[in-house]
Amino acid sequence: MLIDRLGPVLERLGLLAFGFRVYQWVGRLDPRVYFRNRPYRPSPDGIAMPPGRLLMAVAGSAEIAVYLDGGQLAARSIRDILQRNQIEMGDLRAILDFGCGCGRVLRFWKDLAGTELHGTDYNPELTTWCARHLSFARIGTNQLAPPTSYPASRFDLVYALSVFTHLPESAQMAWMSEFHRILRPGGLLLLSLHGAHYISRLNEPERRQFLAGDLVTRYDYSAGTNLCNVFHPEAYVRNRLSGDFEVVDFIPEGARGNPCQDAWLFRRRRVG
């Protein structure tokens, strides 16, 4: 990827954050994207489409087809991962989409009857859009670091797609404790993470670190944005990140809709 090659150069020049903003601008002003997006107005599912600025911030592309196809695939993937572990979405009373962005996945649950749907994100521009357009979900805004305002044991499932991929280790650990608090005993946590597929994107020292089972973090000072990138070796997730959770399932590159990310399903232990 371009950012892998250009990032270190821009960083040395003190221009990385500026370069990232330019990249986001260029992406949404590309005239080809404008024409490709035209067939999607009005939107096929009857829910408004987020503006290009929000699509770029969340998905790194302002193309509506990328956003919609990816969201639909990700929602299906969540359902399938649960099903292969004998869990039906419809049996869950309350679900939280953590780092919901502009509702890329949430919008595909609008017909899920009998399940309370919640979404939260630390970016108020994204949550304002969701609160306005996804009336079937309860939307909250959290801070970069926990806690949230949800009561203990509130959810049956928390999922966070491509969120820990942009948070440094200390923030991830703090959020794992918060998820533990807000999930009911036996509740489920689904994460998508950059795993072994991404080794080819790492430079030599990063690759060594990854292969030794250590987390690799780039640009941790941009925590929460897509500029900060984090790569999770399987051993790290099993031995460190999982903490008080039991690992229920691990599907390498199995987070469809979040291409090539690993899917991890955890369960909050019933005791402890």
Ligand SMILES: C[S@@+](CC[C@H](N)C(=O)[O-])C[C@H]1O[C@@H](n2cnc3c(N)ncnc32)[C@H](O)[C@@H]1O
């Ligand atoms: C790559 S986007 C993915 C968005 C969404 N999960 C999806 O799949 O479309 C990462 C999202 O995580 C959110 N995020 C990052 N750090 C967060 C935090 N500490 N709390 C809540 N949301 C966070 C960002 O604002 C962004 O919306």
